Amino acid sequence: xxxxxxxxxxxxxxxxxxxxxxxxxxxxxxxxxxxxxxxxxxxxxxxxxxxxxxxxxxxxxxxxxxxxxxxxxxxxxxxxxxxxxxxxxxxxxxxxxxxxxxxxxxxxxxxxxxxxxxxxxxxxxxxxxxxxxxxxxxxxxxxxxxxxxxxxxxxxxxxxxxxxxxxxxxxxxxxxxxxxxxxxxxxxxxxxxxxxxxxxxxxxxxxxxxxxxxxxxxxxxxxxxxxxxxxxxxxxxxxxxxxxxxxxxxxxxxxxxxxxxxxxxxxxxxxxxxxxxxxxxxxxxxxxxxxxxxxxxxxxxxxxx
Numbered sequence: 001x002x003x004x005x006x007x008x009x010x011x012x013x014x015x016x017x018x019x020x021x022x023x024x025x026x027x028x029x030x031x032x033x034x035x036x037x038x039x040x041x042x043x044x045x046x047x048x049x050x051x052x053x054x055x056x057x058x059x060x061x062x063x064x065x066x067x068x069x070x071x072x073x074x075x076x077x078x079x080x081x082x083x084x085x086x087x088x089x090x091x092x093x094x095x096x097x098x099x100x101x102x103x104x105x106x107x108x109x110x111x112x113x114x115x116x117x118x119x120x121x122x123x124x125x126x127x128x129x130x131x132x133x134x135x136x137x138x139x140x141x142x143x144x145x146x147x148x149x150x151x152x153x154x155x156x157x158x159x160x161x162x163x164x165x166x167x168x169x170x171x172x173x174x175x176x177x178x179x180x181x182x183x184x185x186x187x188x189x190x191x192x193x194x195x196x197x198x199x200x201x202x203x204x205x206x207x208x209x210x211x212x213x214x215x216x217x218x219x220x221x222x223x224x225x226x227x228x229x230x231x232x233x234x235x236x237x238x239x240x241x242x243x244x245x246x247x248x249x250x251x252x253x254x255x256x257x258x259x260x261x262x263x264x265x266x267x268x269x270x271x272x273x274x275x276x277x278x279x280x281x282x283x284x285x286x287x288x289x290x291x292x293x294x295x296x297x298x299x300x301x302x303x304x305x
Contacts, residue, residue, distance in 0.1 A: 022056035028064040082253030084187035099200040112276035119275035157234040177237040184229035187252035195265035
């Protein structure tokens with residue numbers, strides 16, 4: 001880039017976690033990241049000590065900042081407010097070779113994949129799945145239980161619910177509960193995809209869901225859906241009639257910050273994959289550290305100018 005050798009990467013155990021940035025310009029000053037707000041106030045971010053910077057609305061990034069992030073192995077992720085949308089992610093990050101191969105090996109091994117799916121089922125429903133069932137059979141059992149959970153929550157919040165019915169090409173014709181549900185799950189998908197990318201995995205390689213660019217995102221989001229965004233969607237559908245999507249997004253944003261969802265997401269991803277029973281490969285000695293945050297301090301650790 002400039003003829004200088006890249007700085008020695010800081011080991012992940014020595015890094016802080018994720019930082020949310022908003023309303024400022026991310027630039028480089030004296031070899032470190034600096035966030036400059038509209039009044040010219042500068043907040044320095046120690047270079048290499050942050051695993052992932054989540055750039056919320058109102059953030060501009062200089063070319064120098066992108067170059068520095070690439071050199072020190074800091075993942076840049078462009079997100080909506082509070083992480084409720086994921087628009088883009090800059091390398092390094094995403095599927096790192098050792099983690100991608102590990103994830104792919106689990107997904108392609110029938111026994112390992114079934115173990116992962118069974119563990120997902122246990123996390124989601126709190127009990128062991130039936131024995132001697134294929135993934136397709138477990139998917140069917142899961143679908144029936146999910147429909148029942150939707151119906152119970154609809155009754156709890158006093159919402160008329162005729163089932164999940166969503167067509168992206170016909171957004172406006174959906175009923176209020178389904179529009180709220182779509183907006184809410186989209187928020188959760190953004191947070192989950194950011195965590196998957198930060199952990200070094202591929203959003204497309206799923207275990208229950210397959211064949212879609214966000215298959216693994218859907219897998220992970222389903223583990224949290226009924227504890228987080230589904231009640232929010234029903235609550236808003238029960239009392240609101242206007243500006244539904246915005247109200248849902250704001251409520252999800254506040255919930256994610258209060259719950260510190262990113263603190264749980266990455267450990268859950270690691271736990272789910274470990275259930276497959278395959279050894280995680282050791283990273284190549286020349287590989288950049290992955291942009292996975294430490295458990296402690298993740299969440300609303302963001303800086304606000």
